[in-house]
Amino acid sequence: MTVLAVARPGMRPWRSELWVPVGAVVVALLGGLALVAAAGVALPAAVAAFADGAWGSAYAIGASLNRAVALGFVGLGFIVAHRANLTNVGGEGQIAAGGIVSTALCLYGGAASLPGPLAWIVPLTAAAIAGGVWGSIAGVLKVRIGTNEVISTLLLSFIGVWALYGCVQSTRVLRQPMTDSATLPESLEVPLATQVPALVSGLDMPLHAGAVVLLALAALVAVVLARSLFGLRLRAVGLNPPAARRAGMPIGATVVIAMFIAGAFAGLAGGFMLQGEQLALKARFPSGYGIDGLVVGLLARGTVKGVLASALLFGFLRSGGIAMELSAGVPSAIVLVIQGLVILLLAGSAWWLHRSRRA
Amino acid sequence: MPEAGETLLAIDGVGKRFGDLAALDGVSLDITAGEIHGLLGENGAGKSTLCNIVFGVLRADAGGMRLGGTPYRPTGPAGALAAGVAMVHQHFSLVGDLSVVDNLLLGQARGFLRRAEFAAEVVRLSETFGLALRPQAIVDDLSVGERQRVEIVKCLMRRPRLLVLDEPTAVLLPAEIEGLLQVCERVAASGCGIVLVTHKLAEIRRTAHRVTVLRHGRVVARSDAPADEIDRLVRAMIQRDLVGAAPTLRAAVGSASAAPAAATAVGDVVLRVEGLGLRDASGVRRLDNIGFSVHRGEIVGIAGVEGNGQSELVAVLAGATAATEGGFRVDDQPFANGSPKALTAAGVGVVPEDRHREGCVPAMSLALNLALSTLQRFRRWGLVDRVALAGEARDRMRAFDIRAAGPEVPFASLSGGNQQKAVLARELSLPGLRLLVAAQPTRGLDVGAVEAIYAQIRAAAERGVAVLLASSELDELLAVADRLLVMYRGRVMGECAATAESRPRIGAWMAGHAA
Numbered sequence: 001m002t003v004l005a006v007a008r009p010g011m012r013p014w015r016s017e018l019w020v021p022v023g024a025v026v027v028a029l030l031g032g033l034a035l036v037a038a039a040g041v042a043l044p045a046a047v048a049a050f051a052d053g054a055w056g057s058a059y060a061i062g063a064s065l066n067r068a069v070a071l072g073f074v075g076l077g078f079i080v081a082h083r084a085n086l087t088n089v090g091g092e093g094q095i096a097a098g099g100i101v102s103t104a105l106c107l108y109g110g111a112a113s114l115p116g117p118l119a120w121i122v123p124l125t126a127a128a129i130a131g132g133v134w135g136s137i138a139g140v141l142k143v144r145i146g147t148n149e150v151i152s153t154l155l156l157s158f159i160g161v162w163a164l165y166g167c168v169q170s171t172r173v174l175r176q177p178m179t180d181s182a183t184l185p186e187s188l189e190v191p192l193a194t195q196v197p198a199l200v201s202g203l204d205m206p207l208h209a210g211a212v213v214l215l216a217l218a219a220l221v222a223v224v225l226a227r228s229l230f231g232l233r234l235r236a237v238g239l240n241p242p243a244a245r246r247a248g249m250p251i252g253a254t255v256v257i258a259m260f261i262a263g264a265f266a267g268l269a270g271g272f273m274l275q276g277e278q279l280a281l282k283a284r285f286p287s288g289y290g291i292d293g294l295v296v297g298l299l300a301r302g303t304v305k306g307v308l309a310s311a312l313l314f315g316f317l318r319s320g321g322i323a324m325e326l327s328a329g330v331p332s333a334i335v336l337v338i339q340g341l342v343i344l345l346l347a348g349s350a351w352w353l354h355r356s357r358r359a
Numbered sequence: 360m361p362e363a364g365e366t367l368l369a370i371d372g373v374g375k376r377f378g379d380l381a382a383l384d385g386v387s388l389d390i391t392a393g394e395i396h397g398l399l400g401e402n403g404a405g406k407s408t409l410c411n412i413v414f415g416v417l418r419a420d421a422g423g424m425r426l427g428g429t430p431y432r433p434t435g436p437a438g439a440l441a442a443g444v445a446m447v448h449q450h451f452s453l454v455g456d457l458s459v460v461d462n463l464l465l466g467q468a469r470g471f472l473r474r475a476e477f478a479a480e481v482v483r484l485s486e487t488f489g490l491a492l493r494p495q496a497i498v499d500d501l502s503v504g505e506r507q508r509v510e511i512v513k514c515l516m517r518r519p520r521l522l523v524l525d526e527p528t529a530v531l532l533p534a535e536i537e538g539l540l541q542v543c544e545r546v547a548a549s550g551c552g553i554v555l556v557t558h559k560l561a562e563i564r565r566t567a568h569r570v571t572v573l574r575h576g577r578v579v580a581r582s583d584a585p586a587d588e589i590d591r592l593v594r595a596m597i598q599r600d601l602v603g604a605a606p607t608l609r610a611a612v613g614s615a616s617a618a619p620a621a622a623t624a625v626g627d628v629v630l631r632v633e634g635l636g637l638r639d640a641s642g643v644r645r646l647d648n649i650g651f652s653v654h655r656g657e658i659v660g661i662a663g664v665e666g667n668g669q670s671e672l673v674a675v676l677a678g679a680t681a682a683t684e685g686g687f688r689v690d691d692q693p694f695a696n697g698s699p700k701a702l703t704a705a706g707v708g709v710v711p712e713d714r715h716r717e718g719c720v721p722a723m724s725l726a727l728n729l730a731l732s733t734l735q736r737f738r739r740w741g742l743v744d745r746v747a748l749a750g751e752a753r754d755r756m757r758a759f760d761i762r763a764a765g766p767e768v769p770f771a772s773l774s775g776g777n778q779q780k781a782v783l784a785r786e787l788s789l790p791g792l793r794l795l796v797a798a799q800p801t802r803g804l805d806v807g808a809v810e811a812i813y814a815q816i817r818a819a820a821e822r823g824v825a826v827l828l829a830s831s832e833l834d835e836l837l838a839v840a841d842r843l844l845v846m847y848r849g850r851v852m853g854e855c856a857a858t859a860e861s862r863p864r865i866g867a868w869m870a871g872h873a874a
Contacts, residue, residue, distance in 0.1 A: 229735060229738050229743055232723075233734075235723060239720045239722050244720070244731075246699050246711060246717045246732070
């Protein structure tokens, strides 16, 4: 868990040494290219496929940005909990919880008949609450019996992901009606009214309104963390629980609320993924966004700006990587290795900056 | 063993910097075989840094050392031990579940364990140097003084040429201190050089053959006849005259203390503790039927050797631990397991024993730490009003003489004395303060800061605040408190006026003898 060791609460965020992380990404990509070449794929084709998939068309840009939005939500939640020295690794399960509740409300909860934008806002809110509840279970376990939240969120994640799998396997839950034996194990598509509207209409660009919601919530989180009493309480609880307790701060409540917020952001990501992009709940719904969102949160080193930057990086990297795999025939393993390189080098540069600052 | 009087360790112009701070600057001294060399200085004077360089924990930036005539440059404690230099640290490194012999075997065993042989060696060393020790005793069952003896035997088993003792008397009973000093004399008589680090004059007067005084990393005085020159040495150490100094200052350097000013007129009862008992998670009794009261304007001291329930008592009164029996009242409001928040509301300020763990959040700013328990006062439109917070912090810094570059600096950047002043400032500034509970408020502070802390506590008492003060520094308690309670194994052994005449009775109570 090298990455976990990098972002501790109380560490300084990226500063003017911006060239270090940027350089790390460039070096990682160059290393990735070398690997692609070594795998016997023509470099120009691979690069072209990457660029095409990441930002080659309005559609590609929109898809990359949507990906970044979902990762940004998970990352924001991560840094809130991390202020209180809590590490939420349960993004997958919380996304799943959000996706299940959102699908249920959109399809069978009557959300579609709600007036105007409420039709998609209400299921999104419910998705956030569902993710939050899923996350706060880990908080309650920690407060009551001292279970480490890394373990409990990870295990709750498995439960969430497999619960979702169960939901779409059975027509008695969320699976679409079986018309023939080839009916896929997934839900019906959610009604149009409940779909998150596109940000720019008319263009062939799938970017949905989640981007605006992300920016608004990012600003809110920045203010709450830096300026509110709750933000200070999170920090005090994270840095020194005995002193926070002595100062009369409610430690248990702070931990549970922090985990609720982390889970709620992941649940909201799940809601947007479903109502904005995928539209039907599929068996592999969370598809690694929870884990990528965790990495985004770690690389952000506790700042909202860092979350937005690393979410963008990963959004485009993922889209380009998938395109490289699909159209240039680069093995998916190599795409994953490149992502690993990026994380490793960013983490390494963070360590290097930290060390040179202290020297 | 070298001849007595022969130079054993020559330290020549040693310097050590930590960032901008010169912890040691051109320190030269030599230690001869068979002498007890006192190293005297306030906290932060550089004593521990020097010891750590001699023991190989730190490397000097400048200067050099010679041990027995050959250049000595230890690269770590192992190298120092191999060269014949051993050190007894302030904090022991013993495994509590193991016996004395097994602890000694841990560091030195190779191949087969020869327990019997070791045990015989322990007995032999104990007898030679007067270190009464039972080799088969389990370390957890031993007193602090006995554990220290195990550490000393651990050093002696390596037959060192030089033994460094870092503030060895801080944790001991008065009677144990005398025993330790006798051990030092016997070890020195065997030809070993001893460096005794202390800030207590009585110990220097009693045992040291020669003394070197450090201040701000430099040697400011030396003496070949310290017993006759105590006043000069103190002046060099604290740069002040002891004659006419505040009794707390005199007490802080272990000079005989005067009785405090006549007890102030005592007011109503503020804190009443009744039948208070505490069993820990494993069922061990930590507090046993404690009962006492503290009145308005009164300073009540809790004396005792550390680990006899003082910490637990303070934890209960601070609301950090729930009592298992009985309870206490503040202004007639009962608290059995009062939450910190409720106690703060009732006007109870607490200076916790471990200020880094419970008293502050070191990574947060000074201003936030000064307002930690009352942050909601600064809430405006849901956000924290930083301007008001900084403004109040500046007022506090002025009123309590907290020296820092500004209210926004990290708390961790303050010196120990200023950190403690800040914690005290926060607790003494609580709205509606009725009672202050302070545990070991002067631990690790230099004498100037000790004086400032006690001046503030006294001033609070004069304003009518009831003060309960737990400290293992009996001299300081005698100088500052009106009344003393002595704790032993979780019980209050006795209660007396805080006067010098009570000293023999207090000593007996501290050792568990009913007087």
